[in-house]
Amino acid sequence: MSDPNQAGDNEVCVVDDDPSVLKSIHYLLASDGFKVRTFNKAEDFLTHASAHHVPVVVTDIWMDQVTGLEVLARLCALSPKTRVIVITAREDLAARATAMAIGPVAFFMKPFDDEKFIGAVRDALSRSEK
Amino acid sequence: MNDHTLAEQNHKQSKEQLSLLLTITMEVAAANDFSSALEVVLRRVCEKTGWVLGQAWVPSRDGTVLNCGSVWFCGNGELRDFRAVSEATHFKPGLGLPGRVWESKQPAWIEDVSRDPNFPRTAAARAIGLKTAVGIPILSGDKVIAVIEFFMRESRSKSEQLVKVIAAIAAQLNLVIERKRAEEELCRTNEILQSILSNMGDAVIVADKNGKFLFFNPVAERFFGTPGTQTSPNEWSHRFGLYLPDKVTPFPHDQLPLTRSIRGEEVDNVEIFVRSKKATKGLWVRVNGRPLKGPKGELLGGVIVCRDITEIKEEEFFRAGQSDVLEMIAADAPLPDVLTSLVLLMEGQAEGLRCSILLLNRDGKHVRHGAAPNLPQTYVKAVDGAPIGPRNGSCGTAMYTRRPVVVTDVMTDPLWADYRELAKICGLRACWSTPILSAQGDVLGSFAMYREQNRGPLPEETRLTQIATHIAGIAIERQRQQEILREREARISLAAESADLAFWILYPEQNTAWMSEKGRLIYGFDSNLPLTCDLILSRVHPDERAAVKAAYDRSCALSGTFESEHRLRLPYGKTRWVIMRGRCLKDEEGNLLETIGVTLDVSAQKQADLQLQHQREEMAHRNRVSLMGEMTASFAHELNQPLTAIANNASAARRFLQHGNIDPALLPQLLQDMVADSQRAGEVIRGIRSLVRKETSAHTLLNLNEVITDTVRLVSTDVLSRESVVTTELEPQLPQVSATLVQIQQVLLNLIMNALDAMEGLPPAERRIIIRTRSDKGDVAEISVRDFGTGLPKDQPDKVFDHFFSTKQKGMGMGLAIVRSIIEAHGGTIVGENAADRGARMIVRLPAVRGQTQTVAAA
Numbered sequence: 010m011s012d013p014n015q016a017g018d019n020e021v022c023v024v025d026d027d028p029s030v031l032k033s034i035h036y037l038l039a040s041d042g043f044k045v046r047t048f049n050k051a052e053d054f055l056t057h058a059s060a061h062h063v064p065v066v067v068t069d070i071w072m073d074q075v076t077g078l079e080v081l082a083r084l085c086a087l088s089p090k091t092r093v094i095v096i097t098a099r100e101d102l103a104a105r106a107t108a109m110a111i112g113p114v115a116f117f118m119k120p121f122d123d124e125k126f127i128g129a130v131r132d133a134l135s136r137s138e139k
Numbered sequence: 140m141n142d143h144t145l146a147e148q149n150h151k152q153s154k155e156q157l158s159l160l161l162t163i164t165m166e167v168a169a170a171n172d173f174s175s176a177l178e179v180v181l182r183r184v185c186e187k188t189g190w191v192l193g194q195a196w197v198p199s200r201d202g203t204v205l206n207c208g209s210v211w212f213c214g215n216g217e218l219r220d221f222r223a224v225s226e227a228t229h230f231k232p233g234l235g236l237p238g239r240v241w242e243s244k245q246p247a248w249i250e251d252v253s254r255d256p257n258f259p260r261t262a263a264a265r266a267i268g269l270k271t272a273v274g275i276p277i278l279s280g281d282k283v284i285a286v287i288e289f290f291m292r293e294s295r296s297k298s299e300q301l302v303k304v305i306a307a308i309a310a311q312l313n314l315v316i317e318r319k320r321a322e323e324e325l326c327r328t329n330e331i332l333q334s335i336l337s338n339m340g341d342a343v344i345v346a347d348k349n350g351k352f353l354f355f356n357p358v359a360e361r362f363f364g365t366p367g368t369q370t371s372p373n374e375w376s377h378r379f380g381l382y383l384p385d386k387v388t389p390f391p392h393d394q395l396p397l398t399r400s401i402r403g404e405e406v407d408n409v410e411i412f413v414r415s416k417k418a419t420k421g422l423w424v425r426v427n428g429r430p431l432k433g434p435k436g437e438l439l440g441g442v443i444v445c446r447d448i449t450e451i452k453e454e455e456f457f458r459a460g461q462s463d464v465l466e467m468i469a470a471d472a473p474l475p476d477v478l479t480s481l482v483l484l485m486e487g488q489a490e491g492l493r494c495s496i497l498l499l500n501r502d503g504k505h506v507r508h509g510a511a512p513n514l515p516q517t518y519v520k521a522v523d524g525a526p527i528g529p530r531n532g533s534c535g536t537a538m539y540t541r542r543p544v545v546v547t548d549v550m551t552d553p554l555w556a557d558y559r560e561l562a563k564i565c566g567l568r569a570c571w572s573t574p575i576l577s578a579q580g581d582v583l584g585s586f587a588m589y590r591e592q593n594r595g596p597l598p599e600e601t602r603l604t605q606i607a608t609h610i611a612g613i614a615i616e617r618q619r620q621q622e623i624l625r626e627r628e629a630r631i632s633l634a635a636e637s638a639d640l641a642f643w644i645l646y647p648e649q650n651t652a653w654m655s656e657k658g659r660l661i662y663g664f665d666s667n668l669p670l671t672c673d674l675i676l677s678r679v680h681p682d683e684r685a686a687v688k689a690a691y692d693r694s695c696a697l698s699g700t701f702e703s704e705h706r707l708r709l710p711y712g713k714t715r716w717v718i719m720r721g722r723c724l725k726d727e728e729g730n731l732l733e734t735i736g737v738t739l740d741v742s743a744q745k746q747a748d749l750q751l752q753h754q755r756e757e758m759a760h761r762n763r764v765s766l767m768g769e770m771t772a773s774f775a776h777e778l779n780q781p782l783t784a785i786a787n788n789a790s791a792a793r794r795f796l797q798h799g800n801i802d803p804a805l806l807p808q809l810l811q812d813m814v815a816d817s818q819r820a821g822e823v824i825r826g827i828r829s830l831v832r833k834e835t836s837a838h839t840l841l842n843l844n845e846v847i848t849d850t851v852r853l854v855s856t857d858v859l860s861r862e863s864v865v866t867t868e869l870e871p872q873l874p875q876v877s878a879t880l881v882q883i884q885q886v887l888l889n890l891i892m893n894a895l896d897a898m899e900g901l902p903p904a905e906r907r908i909i910i911r912t913r914s915d916k917g918d919v920a921e922i923s924v925r926d927f928g929t930g931l932p933k934d935q936p937d938k939v940f941d942h943f944f945s946t947k948q949k950g951m952g953m954g955l956a957i958v959r960s961i962i963e964a965h966g967g968t969i970v971g972e973n974a975a976d977r978g979a980r981m982i983v984r985l986p987a988v989r990g991q992t993q994t995v996a997a998a
Contacts, residue, residue, distance in 0.1 A: 029816055030780050030784045030787070032784070032812065033786075033812065036788060036805075037787045037794070039791070041794060041798075096783075098779035098856075119782070120786040121783070121786075123787070123790030
């Protein structure tokens with residue numbers, strides 16, 4: 010992984026408790042040249058976000074221990090400028106509405122279209138405040 | 140006298156003495172008895188050797204004194220006085236001349252008796268001038284049987300020569316005595332022989348070599364009559380009435396024992412039946428014969444001894460008759476035939492005897508005719524059906540009192556008051572009746588003897604009665620038992636016919652079998668088809684035949700009882716379900732004799748069971764399908780995860796390739812990940828498929844902790860979506876159970892889903908489910924699922940297990956009912972209870988497989 014202090018500005022954080030999904034998103038983003046930091050646990054990411062600037066995070070909203078919505082809420086308080094892209098395996102309109110209310114920039118149902126996903130990540134990164 | 144003269148004189152004297160000895164020896168030998176021999180000796184010794192008096196002394200009978208014998212000799216009459224004195228004298232041993240000789244057993248010589256100090260008759264001897272005396276003992280063996288003494292008037296010195304001569308003459312007397320004794324002995328032996336022959340119980344007949352009778356002893360005359368005018372041997376059988384043991388064939392004359400013994404044969408134990416004028420009833424003799432031979436072994440004739448064995452033979456025939464009756468009983472001959480044979484046998488044992496057997500009716504109050512072949516029909520008919528009682532003839536009274544009743548005269552006995560006229564008509568006078576008792580002492584009937592004379596039974600008749608009642612008892616009891624058996628069989632058969640029950644008996648040793656009619660129907664055998672064990676086994680369904688046979692063999696060898704539930708395959712492909720139950724009967728040595736048992740047709744019941752099971756399976760399946768519906772979030776998530784990874788990896792690979800910046804090591808890694816995720820997706824689908832499949836697989840050994848961990852993971856997404864938490868507290872030492880995986884998963888899913896439903900109204904933080912396992916002494920594995928929801932209906936918590944009971948609005952009410960049927964099918968239990976604070980706890984207990992504990996870290 011890149012040095013967090015130097016590469017933090019264009020680094021994409023990914024949070025998913027499923028190791029193979031996490032790994033595949035890492036590869037997908039890497040194929041387009043993104044710098045990627047992965048987190049298996051939401052807590053680890055929140056710890057990271059409290060100390061580092063996180064321009065964009067890709068997170069699942071259904072995880073063991075902590076729901077993605079919780080992560081969103083805490084991240085919003087911790088780092089309001091971080092742009093959030095939500096990925097989920099379940100179509101849950103209520104959850105989607107809640108998530109959108111908190112403020113993600115994009116919402117993807119697993120499995121998702123790679124072009125749109127990478128486009129969304131690129132877009133989010135370019136819009137993030139430096 | 141010069142020497143020459145003296146020698147000449149001595150020579151002459153010796154010659155004379157020798158001549159005397161010869162003469163006397165011849166005369167003594169000719170004497171008829173001892174007295175005349177003694178007389179010869181006394182006279183000749185006196186005449187030839189110069190003595191004037193000779194007399195003999197004989198020991199008294201008690202052997203204490205010598206008495207003067209009656210025989211004596213004297214030269215002239217003047218000696219009578221001395222003779223008279225001698226006759227009046229008795230000598231004790233050692234006293235006087237005779238006593239001295241008696242005691243010393245040696246001759247004694249007295250030169251002058253008038254001067255001898257030990258001669259009590261001195262005075263008498265002196266009076267007639269007797270001087271010299273000699274005494275000689277007559278010995279028989281070592282015993283002195285007489286002493287003879289001689290006297291002369293001259294005084295003469297002892298002449299050894301003379302003593303020797305007299306002693307030699309005296310010795311001749313001993314010969315006479317010995318001969319005499321032998322003659323007397325012979326005579327006595329003859330007398331004894333005669334007496335034996337006359338008095339012995341056996342007949343003795345002697346014939347010469349021409350067959351002429353020499354002797355018939357009295358018994359022979361009694362058996363065969365007198366020899367009469369001489370007959371030739373080939374007429375003997377006819378004349379004396381001699382038959383072979385068949386009692387009708389005349390005995391072949393050349394085989395008669397006497398004929399054979401005359402021929403020189405030794406004959407032993409030939410049995411002859413004799414029927415003659417002398418023995419009109421006939422008698423049996425056992426004959427032994429021996430040839431008579433002369434001193435040189437020449438044949439003189441023959442002798443036979445005949446023993447009367449009539450009693451032995453009759454006893455033999457009587458016993459054979461008893462055996463015949465017992466055989467009839469054993470062969471299950473009809474009771475009237477058996478009893479009639481018994482009565483005839485008894486009647487044959489005594490002249491003029493008539494018998495009857497009466498049976499006690501089942502009601503215990505009346506008599507029934509049994510057998511009375513020689514009593515008039517009138518009498519038999521009158522007695523049949525008569526009541527028993529304390530005064531009801533001999534038989535009715537004997538049955539009533541259970542004791543023998545002896546009526547010596549029916550004309551006067553009060554017991555016969557009601558039957559007197561009948562008895563008179565039938566010519567009956569005495570009737571003795573004895574009750575026939577069973578082994579347990581129950582009265583079965585009575586045996587009676589009738590006589591035309593008024594008298595009581597003889598000992599022989601009492602003996603016959605004992606035998607008859609004993610045998611009759613056996614016969615009647617056996618018939619009663621068989622009646623009971625037949626009735627029981629009929630009842631069982633009736634029960635069997637109406638209960639779809641087959642009765643059968645297998646005789647494995649002979650490979651034969653018997654089966655009731657109903658059984659033949661169940662097994663599909665024709666009524667008249669001879670059955671074998673193999674044939675019956677061949678009806679067992681081929682899939683189960685080997686197992687049934689093995690179970691049967693094992694049961695026979697071990698417990699002796701056998702039970703099996705299996706299918707039969709009948710002709711035309713029809714199938715029946717049966718339960719077969721049997722018991723092996725063995726002899727004392729443990730050999731299998733037969734297997735007796737029943738087969739119950741349970742096809743209808745089985746059909747219903749199968750249908751019910753089918754319905755249950757159907758229900759369980761629907762339940763699983765419905766569970767699937769509730770778990771869509773979990774399944775979607777479970778499937779979407781690997782699919783997402785695959786799609787991402789594939790996109791990444793394409794993009795790397797498009798950009799041409801791929802790391803050569805990365806592409807295989809991406810492909811490898813895609814393969815792994817595809818497999819993972821396949822596993823998820825397989826898991827879902829197994830849950831919705833209709834058939835559930837067989838039992839396997841399961842670790843419940845693993846099953847719980849897997850199941851919780853399976854529903855995790857739904858649990859999350861319902862904002863609930865499932866925690867597990869698993870006992871590491873939990874024993875394994877034998878169960879069907881899918882069914883246990885089904886149980887857990889139902890319980891978890893119910894718990895989730897029960898907590899819908901709670902705030903998310905309180906929505907907790909605790910799944911706990913523990914082991915109860917290793918016998919039982921226990922799972923409890925606890926929630927914090929609304930709890931079970933307080934009044935009847937178990938109602939939740941009923942079909943169609945639901946507390947939920949959308950529920951079918953089948954979940955817990957199915958859970959319970961699954962757990963019970965596994966031999967386990969499930970109970971529901973309300974926890975102390977709130978919520979419900981479902982407790983499932985399954986029997987543990989012994990010794991199967993697997994340590995698994997709690998998840």
